[in-house]
Amino acid sequence: xxxxxxxxxxxxxxxxxxxxxxxxxxxxxxxxxxxxxxxxxxxxxxxxxxxxxxxxxxxxxxxxxxxxxxxxxxxxxxxxxxxxxxxxxxxxxxxxxxxxxxxxxxxxxxxxxxxx
Amino acid sequence: xxxxxxxxxxxxxxxxxxxxxxxxxxxxxxxxxxxxxxxxxxxxxxxxxxxxxxxxxxxxxxxxxxxxxxxxxxxxxxxxxxxxxxxxxxxxxxxxxxxxxxxxxxxxxxx
Numbered sequence: 001x002x003x004x005x006x007x008x009x010x011x012x013x014x015x016x017x018x019x020x021x022x023x024x025x026x027x028x029x030x031x032x033x034x035x036x037x038x039x040x041x042x043x044x045x046x047x048x049x050x051x052x053x054x055x056x057x058x059x060x061x062x063x064x065x066x067x068x069x070x071x072x073x074x075x076x077x078x079x080x081x082x083x084x085x086x087x088x089x090x091x092x093x094x095x096x097x098x099x100x101x102x103x104x105x106x107x108x109x110x111x112x113x114x115x116x
Numbered sequence: 117x118x119x120x121x122x123x124x125x126x127x128x129x130x131x132x133x134x135x136x137x138x139x140x141x142x143x144x145x146x147x148x149x150x151x152x153x154x155x156x157x158x159x160x161x162x163x164x165x166x167x168x169x170x171x172x173x174x175x176x177x178x179x180x181x182x183x184x185x186x187x188x189x190x191x192x193x194x195x196x197x198x199x200x201x202x203x204x205x206x207x208x209x210x211x212x213x214x215x216x217x218x219x220x221x222x223x224x225x226x227x
Contacts, residue, residue: 004159040219042217042218042219042220043160043217044217088157090159090160092159092160104162105152105160105162105215106159106162107158107159107160107161108159109158109159110157110158110159112157
């Protein structure tokens with residue numbers, strides 16, 4: 001089954017404790033991205049990757065890191081989480097950037113992160 | 117990118133057609149209209165997209181006005197499972213950037 005998986009689905013952590021949220025897709029998609037969703041603010045892009053070893057900042061990259069060592073995986077790293085990073089996070093993938101025929105993005109189930 | 121305007125919420129009776137409007141009066145000639153939906157904090161799901169012509173797939177139909185300044189997403193026979201937030205987004209097909217998500221329309225299907 002074609003899917004995007006994220007782990008963990010729920011995470012409660014404390015300020016400053018490094019964490020990683022994993023994202024994996026099994027569709028051989030080139031393009032992957034991370035979003036955060038906050039009430040009243042919609043989905044905002046954090047980082048995206050157009051292919052292996054190619055990453056770029058989205059709209060709200062501060063406090064986050066990503067890596068793309070393999071095509072299927074795109075982990076999101078919070079080196080020193082803070083309470084303002086409490087949010088619902090989504091990973092997404094598509095065949096290419098939205099500017100190609102990649103109109104359809106596939107989203108993961110989401111990771112609800114709480115930083116206390 | 118063109119800004120879209122959607123009603124914040126709508127109701128529809130189960131089994132009836134749900135018609136969700138979207139205004140995009142500043143749309144450019146190369147910008148497509150995309151529709152996604154998000155069911156209660158799940159990951160958003162692609163529904164349909166179009167440029168000028170009306171489009172139909174297994175999920176919905178998309179009607180775009182001739183001047184392209186507005187569009188309507190039609191769910192022909194709404195079910196309770198169609199209760200979700202529906203997002204109308206316009207974006208150029210040749211853009212390398214992601215979709216810009218607005219607040220969407222909360223569609224509630226009532227039995």
